Amino acid sequence: MTVAEAQNPAPRTPRITLIDTLRGVALIAMATYHFTWDLEFFGYVDPGTATQGVFKVYARLIASSFLFLAGVSLVLAHFPKIRWHSFWKRFAMVAGAALAISIATLIAFPSEWIYFGILHNIALSSLIGLAFLRLPPFLTGAIVVLVIAAMIVDYSLLPGALDSALFDARYLSWLGFAEIPPRSNDYVPLFPWIAALLAGVTVARIALSRKWLPRLAAVQTEPNLLSKAGRHSLIVYLVHQPVLIALVYLFSLVHPAPPPDPRIGYVRSCEAGCTGQGNDRGLCQKFCGCTADKLIAQSLMTPLQSGTIAPQDERVQSLAEQCSIEAQ
Template sequence: MNPVAPASLSPAARHGRLDALRGVAMVWMTLYHFAFDLNHFKFWQQDFLRDPLWTWQRIGIVSLFLLCAGLGQAVAAQQGVDCQRFLRRWTQVAAGALLVSAGSFLVFPLSFIHFGILHGVAVMLIVARLSVGWRIGWLLLAGALALALPSVVQALLTPGALADALNDRSHNWLGLVTRRPYTEDYVPVFPWLGAIWWGLALGRWLLQQRPQVLTGALPAAAEPLAWLGRHSLSYYLLHQPVMFGLLMTWEHFMR
């Protein structure tokens, strides 16, 4: 799970409150991943696939990240971020996705991350960029349809060639699957594009009607969270290798 900051905004143009909200998501994600790592090393056994304590937390973390990504695209559009700056940031996200796939393959070769949060964000940022000028009502409607689409497809799709094709790795990035792929992280376009569109709609509305919510002063106590939010991509790529390394060292000396 991973956040992405608005497309290459200069520090002076950034909204501290949005960065701090992304920082909250980063802290939450770190605590979740630390618990996951403890389970992986068998220091603290938990059921991350079925226990609602963990499944609902994962939904909440991913939702918050993607909401922030949508808010960030609304801010970037208002500030006139051009295609060159957008593509520079997008390239960083896409490269990060490739690194995640490669790194997870080394640790989890049978369940490596082939379409996780960074992969999903890379695709969804392009969609958000193309739809940033839509009316807020259309964004809300599109978000609702995106969230509902997988459930509708699953209800209508019968076992057969089409279901098998959608479940195949080459197509399951869409999210229209009848069974969850065996992978350590899975954030397909649908339904998660809905969270991006709703974040974009919320950002557009706030900037038009309540700009102080995003542009207001940030309390000094929240500055560390804002700093974390400004460096979200780098932190995301580094935090798991660091925690894995520390736990591997602990395991070596404790066992």
């Protein structure tokens, strides 16, 4: 570096308040979803409410928005030159927070602890994303399209085509190719979710090349509560759920929820998974009703739902085979 370069370093891209605000909006959405999860956990809404139907789509949109904005921020902070000290500092904060969540949930929810959630994905995808910063945007965009196409094939056209039991163990399931990933309260594997971050990288690179940033910066010039929350999103993320779950817990001490019917939650979850694999709805209803009855009759429903026994348990597999025959 010359003396002139040292005295006149390359200017940094100014912070765009609108992006902080969008991140703040994502935080609000995330809090509403987690509040629904808390209500389900304490029995105020039906089992499976937060993980099926509209709320399942809602959760995926929220995760996608965080990863997309992380990709945008990666470009704004580290293109055209990676600021290594700043990157590793931020990476350590996110990875450290992810580790803290893993430890906390392992203690609080040992059968469903978070081993690779949204923060784990943001940390790893950001590291991988560095390799895409200088690639032509159309090439990164093409990779995003390929990942999305592979996801459509794996989830809809040929369900499970890319999955293998070899990836079922926790130390490999984070890649996203497990047939039956370990249970977790937050599972955001690398595939296909890295596509959302790379999409953010692509859009930000295009915005830079077409000089859209000044116009984006002009949309919002003054900070507000949302932008302030978005600027400190990691702290908000770590604090909001303990606060929400504590509030619901305190409410439950005054107004306890009615005892849940484990059969309802099981059948709903079973039918969603069965139809999601392309099976006939009527067949799925018969199969799930049959397995629910047999699980209850053999006193296996509660151990299965609590994670005490796994879906791969021989007793569970045996009754599933029986119900597959009976449902035909």
